[in-house]
Amino acid sequence: MALTLADMVGFLLPEMSVRLVGDPEMLIERLAPLEHAKAGELSFLSHPKYAPKLATSEAGCVIVSPAAQAAAQLRGACLVVDDPYYCFARLTQFWKRSHQLLAPAVIHHLACIDPLAQIATGVSVAAFVCIGPGARIASGARIAEHCVIGANASVGVDSRLSARVTLADGCSIGERCIIHPGVVIGADGFGFAQHQGHWEKIEQLGAVRIGNDVEIGANSCIDRGALQDTVIEDGVKLDNLVQIGHNVHVGKHTAMAGCAGVAGSARIGAHCTIGGGAVVLGHLTLADNVHVSAASVVTRSIFKPGMYTGFFPIDDNAAWEKNAVTLKQLHKLRDRLRLVEKSSLHSTENKVKKS
Incomplete structure (x- = not known):
């Protein structure tokens, strides 16, 4: 069962500002990813790094932010909202609710x-x-x-x-x-x-x-x-x-x-x-x-x-084993470094006293 863009805007309007560019009676038959969407399907652009896919998308309508509206209009219909990903999430709920056939509430006799x-x-x-x-x-x-x-x-x-x-x-x-x-x-x-x-x-x-x-x-x-x-x-x-x-x-x-x-x-x-x-x-x-x-x-x-973050990055096994051995020696290296620093400090103090 297809839904119109007007149906979707009507669902969204009580909780968010939506601007529809295009025909409100356009039928949407499916929600789809931007790169795979076809005519009659709705998709979304939520991150600027996917902007190049917008120009080549065949989606009937795309949900975009105000910043992407101009580019979206060049290719066809769009829904302009402040948060496209949230808007898409809400429309997935509307879509499921509109298409889901719930059985009547009954108590099964085998319960x-x-x-x-x-x-x-x-x-x-x-x-x-x-x-x-x-x-x-x-x-x-x-x-x-x-x-x-x-x-x-x-x-x-x-x-x-x-x-x-x-x-x-x-x-x-x-x-x-x-x-x-x-x-x-x-x-x-x-x-x-x-x-x-x-x-x-x-x-x-x-x-x-x-x-x-x-x-x-x-x-x-x-x-x-x-x-x-x-x-x-x-x-x-x-x-x-x-x-x-x-x-x-x-x-x-x-x-x-x-x-x-x-x-x-x-x-x-x-x-x-x-x-x-x-x-x-x-x-x-x-x-x-x-x-x-x-x-x-x-x-x-x-x-x-x-x-x-607290994990050791993956590596080829030989390098990982060498790093693991090094980690085991860190406390000894720390003690040696402290001795070197202490010795260097004493040497500097002695030079200052002599001068």
């Missing part, structure tokens, strides 16, 4: 729902879902196949749980959240006390509290707290295979890429980004607006906003 669970109107529960006693599912929520909602857990308004999500006892998900397949929320944190050569389990008595508008990628795990709750604040975005340890607190609108890991009791500020494969050690604090590069290991608290 297992405890009589003490509270299911609001307009909730969809698929086959083989298990919902425990005291659980609360708010209106508009959709629970896909094989999900498990534990006792006294709660799911907020319009949140969507994909297949095989586990929300353990006492844990909560806010409103409009998107939880992808295989996510586990509320497994026990990794807590053990060593005693006489064996490990004694520390029961994890806290829960997990997830705010509104959170998205959690496939097969990610968020552990329940030991005594206090693990907290994921509003607007947080987690990629696939992210591990959040017990008692971690993640601030609003922070994003973590795939395979990132945060160890227990760390506190991550708001508007942070954690690159793929990066690790934050336990009991550390990251201030608001801290950005950690991919594959970095954060070994100390960071109290100043900025970009931080």
Whole structure:
């Protein structure tokens, strides 16, 4: 089903200023990358380095900034906005909403729902879902196949749980959240006390509290707290295979890429980004607006906003081994340098005294 440019502008106008150059009745059949877009397709230009592709693009319409409007007009229709990438993101949501065929909200007869669970109107529960006693599912929520909602857990308004999500006892998900397949929320944190050569389990008595508008990628795990709750604040975005340890607190609108890991009791500020494969050690604090590069290991608290990187650059193996050996000798080289500096200082002082 094609949409007109007028449809799209009408969707965008309540929240942003949009100037349409071209025919408002132009039909858009697809959203596409700038270099591959054809007539009848909509694309966007968000970074000046891709400007050369604009002139050769066959896109029916391109979303551009005011700075690129003149160049965009030379080739055809355009939507002029202050932030083209944000505009494109919003239009992808509008496109999906316009084309998605949602099945009516029904409770499948093969779902297992405890009589003490509270299911609001307009909730969809698929086959083989298990919902425990005291659980609360708010209106508009959709629970896909094989999900498990534990006792006294709660799911907020319009949140969507994909297949095989586990929300353990006492844990909560806010409103409009998107939880992808295989996510586990509320497994026990990794807590053990060593005693006489064996490990004694520390029961994890806290829960997990997830705010509104959170998205959690496939097969990610968020552990329940030991005594206090693990907290994921509003607007947080987690990629696939992210591990959040017990008692971690993640601030609003922070994003973590795939395979990132945060160890227990760390506190991550708001508007942070954690690159793929990066690790934050336990009991550390990251201030608001801290950005950690991919594959970095954060070994100390960071109290100043900025970009931080901590990994050894890749090299051919022979060179890497030589550099690794050199790194091991750095402390000895440091001590030798200090002796040389100390000797040089004494020599200079003696010369001054003699003069």
